[in-house]
Amino acid sequence: xxxxxxxxxxxxxxxxxxxxxxxxxxxxxxxAGMFTFYFGNFYEGGSATxxxxxxxxxxxxxxxxxxxxxxxxxxxxxxxxIELLMTLPVTxxxxxxxxxxxxxxxxxxxxxxxxxxxxxxNYLGDPDNGVIFAAYIGxxxxxxxxxxxxxxxxxxxxxxxxAFIITVVVCFLFLVSGIPLVLEPISAVLPQSLVDTVxxxxxxxxxxxxxxGVIDLRDLLYYAFLISAWLVANAIVLDGNKAx
Amino acid sequence: xxxxxxxxxxxxxxxxxxxxxxxxxxxxxxxxxxxxLDLTENQLYTLSDGTxxxxxxxxxPINLYYFFSDRAxxxxxQWRAYSRRVRETLEEFVAISRGxxxxxxxxxxxxxxxxxxASRFGLPGVPVRGAEDGIFFGLAATNSVDDEEIIPxxxxxxxxxxxxxxxxxxxxxxxxxxxxxxLLSSMPLQSGFDPLTNRMREPWAVSTQIQQLFEVxxxxxxxxxxxxxxxxxxxxxxxSLSEQTLYAIDQFVMAGGRAMIFVDPFSQFEQIDTDxxxxxxxMMADRSSNLxxxxxxxxxEFSVEQGILDAGAALQVPARSGRGAVSxxxxxxxSGDSLTQQDVVTSGLTSMNFLVAGYFGLAQDSPLExxxxxxxxxxxxxxxxxxFKVTIDPAELQDGFxxxxxxxxxxxxxxxxxxxxxxxxxxAAAPVADDLEAAPAVPAHRANSNGPVxxxxxxxxxxxxxQLWVRVQRLFGERLLEELASNGAFVINTLxxxxxxxxxxxxxxxxxxxxxxxxxxxxxxxxxxxxxxxxQQLQKELEETESxxxxxxxxxxxxxxxxxxxxxxxxxxxxxQARKLEIRQELRRVRRELDKDIxxxxxxxxITNIALVPLLIILFAVGSAWFTGRRPKEA
Numbered sequence: 001x002x003x004x005x006x007x008x009x010x011x012x013x014x015x016x017x018x019x020x021x022x023x024x025x026x027x028x029x030x031x032a033g034m035f036t037f038y039f040g041n042f043y044e045g046g047s048a049t050x051x052x053x054x055x056x057x058x059x060x061x062x063x064x065x066x067x068x069x070x071x072x073x074x075x076x077x078x079x080x081x082i083e084l085l086m087t088l089p090v091t092x093x094x095x096x097x098x099x100x101x102x103x104x105x106x107x108x109x110x111x112x113x114x115x116x117x118x119x120x121x122n123y124l125g126d127p128d129n130g131v132i133f134a135a136y137i138g139x140x141x142x143x144x145x146x147x148x149x150x151x152x153x154x155x156x157x158x159x160x161x162x163a164f165i166i167t168v169v170v171c172f173l174f175l176v177s178g179i180p181l182v183l184e185p186i187s188a189v190l191p192q193s194l195v196d197t198v199x200x201x202x203x204x205x206x207x208x209x210x211x212x213g214v215i216d217l218r219d220l221l222y223y224a225f226l227i228s229a230w231l232v233a234n235a236i237v238l239d240g241n242k243a244x
Numbered sequence: 245x246x247x248x249x250x251x252x253x254x255x256x257x258x259x260x261x262x263x264x265x266x267x268x269x270x271x272x273x274x275x276x277x278x279x280x281l282d283l284t285e286n287q288l289y290t291l292s293d294g295t296x297x298x299x300x301x302x303x304x305p306i307n308l309y310y311f312f313s314d315r316a317x318x319x320x321x322q323w324r325a326y327s328r329r330v331r332e333t334l335e336e337f338v339a340i341s342r343g344x345x346x347x348x349x350x351x352x353x354x355x356x357x358x359x360x361x362a363s364r365f366g367l368p369g370v371p372v373r374g375a376e377d378g379i380f381f382g383l384a385a386t387n388s389v390d391d392e393e394i395i396p397x398x399x400x401x402x403x404x405x406x407x408x409x410x411x412x413x414x415x416x417x418x419x420x421x422x423x424x425x426x427l428l429s430s431m432p433l434q435s436g437f438d439p440l441t442n443r444m445r446e447p448w449a450v451s452t453q454i455q456q457l458f459e460v461x462x463x464x465x466x467x468x469x470x471x472x473x474x475x476x477x478x479x480x481x482x483x484s485l486s487e488q489t490l491y492a493i494d495q496f497v498m499a500g501g502r503a504m505i506f507v508d509p510f511s512q513f514e515q516i517d518t519d520x521x522x523x524x525x526x527m528m529a530d531r532s533s534n535l536x537x538x539x540x541x542x543x544x545e546f547s548v549e550q551g552i553l554d555a556g557a558a559l560q561v562p563a564r565s566g567r568g569a570v571s572x573x574x575x576x577x578x579s580g581d582s583l584t585q586q587d588v589v590t591s592g593l594t595s596m597n598f599l600v601a602g603y604f605g606l607a608q609d610s611p612l613e614x615x616x617x618x619x620x621x622x623x624x625x626x627x628x629x630x631x632f633k634v635t636i637d638p639a640e641l642q643d644g645f646x647x648x649x650x651x652x653x654x655x656x657x658x659x660x661x662x663x664x665x666x667x668x669x670x671x672a673a674a675p676v677a678d679d680l681e682a683a684p685a686v687p688a689h690r691a692n693s694n695g696p697v698x699x700x701x702x703x704x705x706x707x708x709x710x711q712l713w714v715r716v717q718r719l720f721g722e723r724l725l726e727e728l729a730s731n732g733a734f735v736i737n738t739l740x741x742x743x744x745x746x747x748x749x750x751x752x753x754x755x756x757x758x759x760x761x762x763x764x765x766x767x768x769x770x771x772x773x774x775x776x777x778x779x780q781q782l783q784k785e786l787e788e789t790e791s792x793x794x795x796x797x798x799x800x801x802x803x804x805x806x807x808x809x810x811x812x813x814x815x816x817x818x819x820x821q822a823r824k825l826e827i828r829q830e831l832r833r834v835r836r837e838l839d840k841d842i843x844x845x846x847x848x849x850x851i852t853n854i855a856l857v858p859l860l861i862i863l864f865a866v867g868s869a870w871f872t873g874r875r876p877k878e879a
Contacts, residue, residue, distance in 0.1 A: 022865040026858040033854030043846045048759035113861070116853050124761040124849075130283035200273050201266065212332065214289045217279040221272045229265040233258050240254035 003090040007098025008105070015106050025110045028064055032056070032114055048125025053117050054135045054211050058175055058204055061146045066167035068106065069150025070160045072099050073238070078158045086242065092235045100151050100231055107143045111136065131213030138210030141223040145203050146171050148230035155237045171203075178202025288329075291336055295411045299337060302344040302418050304388035310334055311362045313369075313379040314351040320374050326400045327381060333406055334383075337414070345414070352380045370397050383410075387417040416457075423743035424473050425458040428465070428489070429480035430533070431705060432515065449714045449725050450732045454478075458739060465489050469687060470496040476742040477503040481511060481533040481705040487671040490537050494665045497538075498690040502698045502742040504735070507533045508705040509548045509602040510629045528633060533705065541665030543610020544658065546703065551600040551629050552652050553645060556621030557582065559597065564637045572638035573645060574600045574627075577729065578654075582619055587657065589700070589737040590617045593730035597712045600632050602703035603652035612660040616653035617700070618734075623647040655702045655734075662693040700738045707731045764842055771838045779834050786827045793820045 015021040032053065036042045040052025076082040085095060121127045150167040157163050176182045178199045186195055199205050203226075206219040282290045291299075312327045331349065338345045352358040352369075354377055362369075362380050369378030383395040393413045398406070432438070438445040447455075454460060461474060465485050470477060470492050477496055482505070485493075497503060509532050516529045532548035539546055553573035560569040579595035596618060603626070606614045625648040627641070635641055669689045706712055713731035717724045727733075796817050 019865060019869075022861055026861055029858050029861075030854055033850075037850045037854065043761075043849060046761045046764060048761055113857050116857060120849050120853060124763050125759050126762060127759055128285045130285055134283045196273075197266070197270055200269050212289065213282065213284040215281040215283060217276045218272050221276065222269055225265055225268045225272075229261050233261050236254050236257050236261075240251055 003094040004098045004101065007090065007095055008102045011099050011102030012105060015102070021106065024064065024068065025113060028060065028110045029113055031060055031064075033117070035060070036117065048121055048127040050117065050121055050127070050132050050135060051211075053114075054139060057139045058142065058207060061143055062168060062171055062175060065107065065143060065146035066150050066164045066171065068103055069147050069154050069167060070163040071154065072103060072151045073155035073234075074158055074160045074163045077155075077241070078160075082238075082241075092238055093231075096151070096231050096234045096238070100147060100227075100234075103147050103151065104140075104144050107147065108140055111140060111143065128213065131211075134213045134215055135211045137215065138207050138219075141210070141220075142203055142207045145174070145223055145226045148227040148234075149174065152230045152234040152237060155234050155241065174201065174203045176202070176204070178205035178208075289332070289336060291340065291407060295337070295407055296340060298411045298415045298418070299341045299345070302341055302414065304344075304418070306345050306388075306414060306417050307386050308334060308338075308345055308347045309361070309365065309384045309386075310347060310349050311352055311358075311365075311367055311380040311382050311384070312349070313353070313375075313377075313381065315353055316375055316377060316379050320372070323372065323375075323379065323381070323400075326398065326403065329403070330381075330383075330398050330406065333410060337410060365392065365394055367394060367396055383413070385413055385417055387420065389420065391417055391420045393417050422457065422459040423475040423739075425454060425460050425739060425743075426463050426470055426474035426477045427460050427480070428463040428477065428482065428485075428493075430483045431481050431511075431513065431708065433480065433708065434460075434462075446716075446723075448708060449710050449716065450708050450735050452723075453732050453736055454739065457736065458743070467492050470501070474501070476739055477501060478739070479503060479505040479535070480708065481506060481508060481514065482535050483533050485535075487537075490535070491666050491671055493535070494538055495687070495690055497697050497699065498662070498664050498693045499687075500694045500697070504700045504702070504738050504742060505535060506702045506705045506708065507535060507546060507548075507602065508600075508703065509551045510600040510632050511705045512599050513706050513709045513711075531633075532629065538665045540607075542658075542662050543607035543612055544614075544701070545605040545607055546602060546701075548602065549629055550626040551602060551632055552576070552598075552620050552624055552654065553627045553641060554578075554620045554624035555642075555645060555647060556623030561638055563639065570639045571642065573641040574632060574638070576601070576620070576624075578618055578620065582621060582651075584615075584617055584619075587615065587617055589657075589734065589741050590655075593733055593737075595729045596731050596734055597707060597729045598654060598704045599706035599712060600629075600704070601654045601707075603654060604656045604701055604703055605653070606658075611662060612658045612697075614653070615657045615659075616651075616655070617657055618655040618702075619651040619653050622649050622651055624650070624652060626652070654704060655700065658699045658701060659696050661695070662697055664689070664691050664693075667691070698742060700742065708735070764845070767841045767845065768838075771841055775834050775838055779831065782827055782831045782834065786824065786831065789820055789824045789827060793817065793824065796820065 035056040036053040040055060042052040045052060073082070076085060086092075090098075118132060121132070122129070146167075149170050150163075153167045153170065154160075154163045157166070179202075183195055183199055186198060190198075200222075206222045209216055210219050282288070310331060312331070314327075317323045317327070334347055338347045350358050350361065352362045359369075359380075362382070362384075365382075365384035367380055367382040367384060369380055371378045381398050383398070385393050393416050395409055395413060427433070432445055433448050433451040435447040436445055437443075451460075461471070463470065463477075467489055474496075477493065479493070493503070511531045511533065514531045516526045516531070519525045534546060534548050536546075538544075551574060554576040555571070555573055557576040557578050558571040558573045559575045559577045561572045561575060562568075563570040575597070576599075577595050577597045583590040583593050583596060585591045601620075603620075604614065606612060625646055631641065666689075708731065710716055713727065713729040715726040715728060717726065796813065
């Protein structure tokens with residue numbers, strides 16, 4: 001566990017040593033704000049909830065999270081620093097976990113910096129802060145899910161752009177498997193239990209239910225399984241790479 | 245190990261992980277249903293125990309068809325928000341019904357089969373502002389024997405009763421046999437022929453509501469026994485009932501029967517036969533009712549000599565002079581802590597209106613326990629009933645009024661074990677005709693109650709009359725009821741409670757989930773206040789100018805004046821036209837000013853949220869880069 005901590009700190013520091021991290025946070029915050037106010041009509045809607053704010057999070061993450069995750073392993077592989085990492089006295093899982101947690105923490109920082117919108121909605125009206133708190137948790141978990149997928153895919157290829165594109169596609173599939181646009185056509189051909197299974201695999205469905213203000217054990221376990229599965233897969237892929 | 249083998253092993257490991265992941269998700273979805281933390285302030289997603297009990301008791305499957313015009317409301321976020329809330333509540337119901345509820349969500353688009361289906365269930369397309377066509381927003385439900393229940397339209401104004409309405413709909417379908425209410429009444433509650441007006445009489449709203457939920461059996465004075473099928477006895481204004489009937493009531497209560505009894509020291513709505521030779525006779529007639537024989541024996545005190553005056557809850561009535569309004573101390577609207585929140589039948593009610601109510605108490609040796617449901621305010625006092633009889637002007641009731649500081653119980657629940665009021669057994673029966681075989685078998689006398697009794701007593705009968713709590717309107721032949729007080733809900737709640745389905749009663753009144761931008765509303769109100777005078781003044785001036793202009797122009801079209809429009813007149817017209825334009829411009833400016841503060845606030849918030857933190861981060865990044873860049877030089 002100590003090793004995980006060391007890798008986490010090293011990784012997190014490396015984010016802020018380049019302007020990329022700042023650029024990422026700035027873009028995330030500006031887009032989140034613009035989506036909320038312009039597409040979500042937050043102010044004109046006149047309702048003291050952050051629905052308009054959280055509604056766009058899945059779509060924001062869809063493009064921004066792969067941008068963070070694409071370099072995690074692809075860069076190490078390309079520059080050869082992965083070999084150096086593998087010679088250190090850390091296990092593969094320590095490295096995977098450390099990198100993932102650093103990226104997750106970084107996303108969490110970006111998310112936390114959206115706090116002015118929480119203050120704004122409290123200034124304007126009397127929102128249900130329990131719901132907002134739950135939605136933040138849900139958003140963070142969803143970001144974790146996206147990141148876990150992204151880190152694993154980043155280990156598959158040396159090319160960051162390819163890692164980015166594949167991650168977007170896979171995350172997109174995980175996202176849309178829960179939206180009515182996809183579920184309705186498949187419910188016409190598949191039995192309801194299979195449709196529910198497909199919907200049950202969706203990042204969207206599980207985020208939606210937390211966003212309402214209800215933290216269901218099933219949603220928490222879903223994210224735990226999703227993240228663990230992709231991280232274990234990540235370790236397996238890296239192990240396979242070693243053999244090459 | 246060769247590379248190919250490692251790769252194959254790796255791939256199969258990945259496949260196993262994928263399968264495990266899917267299996268784990270599916271398993272948790274079925275295993276951990278309902279383990280959750282509701283973080284919403286008003287526990288919006290936690291259904292009350294009452295609803296859970298109703299849903300847990302469903303015997304046969306119930307189909308729910310939820311109609312919402314999804315596509316037609318794409319631009320109506322507020323309707324969509326409420327529809328989502330309704331849908332989520334329904335899904336919640338389905339989730340805890342152990343598979344007994346099936347929900348179908350239907351979007352009835354114009355000219356579609358779904359629209360026909362909605363019409364078949366009798367759901368209306370309701371016109372709402374902003375939608376081109378009427379929108380469907382209702383629920384139809386059927387049970388296994390094809391009974392149908394509908395909620396025609398989910399009114400956002402009734403949001404706090406959403407859970408109750410849904411639970412009641414399901415309860416009704418699951419218990420298609422309505423509970424039986426035995427009605428013994430001397431008041432014209434139901435429809436029938438009115439000999440005074442020679443016309444058919446409309447039923448009272450409360451009676452209509454009772455009939456929707458219960459099977460009502462009318463009972464007449466002189467009955468020997470109350471049928472066993474009757475779940476609850478409803479006695480309204482009992483006037484000089486025969487011994488036989490009193491005995492039947494007593495024995496019904498002794499057998500564990502539940503009853504709701506309305507008595508009154510002075511009922512304004514009692515129909516008194518008028519005597520054309522003696523007009524004062526009607527005025528002085530006895531308008532009281534009581535069940536003294538039973539009450540005395542049971543240790544319940546109720547006086548028909550005195551009625552309650554309450555300055556703290558008096559309602560306004562038009563003054564006799566015809567000008568203004570005056571407080572009527574006998575006509576009272578009780579709300580707040582006058583309606584106990586501890587009892588399921590009154591908790592959540594907003595207000596109840598009474599007219600010259602009496603009060604209840606218990607005799608010292610009474611075996612009963614009394615819980616007040618409705619009490620007067622501390623600014624009330626008792627007055628002899630005689631005063632109500634002779635008073636013509638309600639203002640006179642204020643003469644010499646002194647609040648007693650005491651709160652008088654107007655509606656009470658009494659419970660406990662009781663001895664029969666007829667210790668000697670059945671009273672001697674009136675002589676009966678020869679056909680003894682036709683007479684129903686009278687059960688054996690019960691000297692004591694069979695377990696604790698459960699009675700609700702109300703010291704006013706007039707609260708049931710439409711005039712006291714509901715405004716009835718006719719629209720296209722339909723009777724529309726607008727409730728002004730909760731009198732009807734109180735009666736229904738009590739009957740619901742007494743017929744045993746008390747689960748439903750627990751499901752009442754949830755706080756609303758609508759949370760407006762209070763600050764924006766305040767700004768709007770302030771601006772409206774600030775500009776109201778200017779706007780009104782300008783509006784008035786504009787109207788005057790326009791009418792002056794019309795006047796001038798109409799004089800121009802007059803054939804005589806058409807050609808002889810003087811220069812002065814022309815100038816006058818032009819001047820007015822110019823002034824009109826000016827005023828309109830000014831008015832537009834004022835209207836813009838109205839929203840200026842709101843728009844300004846919006847802009848500030850947009851900038852703060854979109855740019856402020858990013859700007860600070862950029863400054864921080866540049867600063868730290870500059871700082872780290874300088875450090876080595878200093879070293």
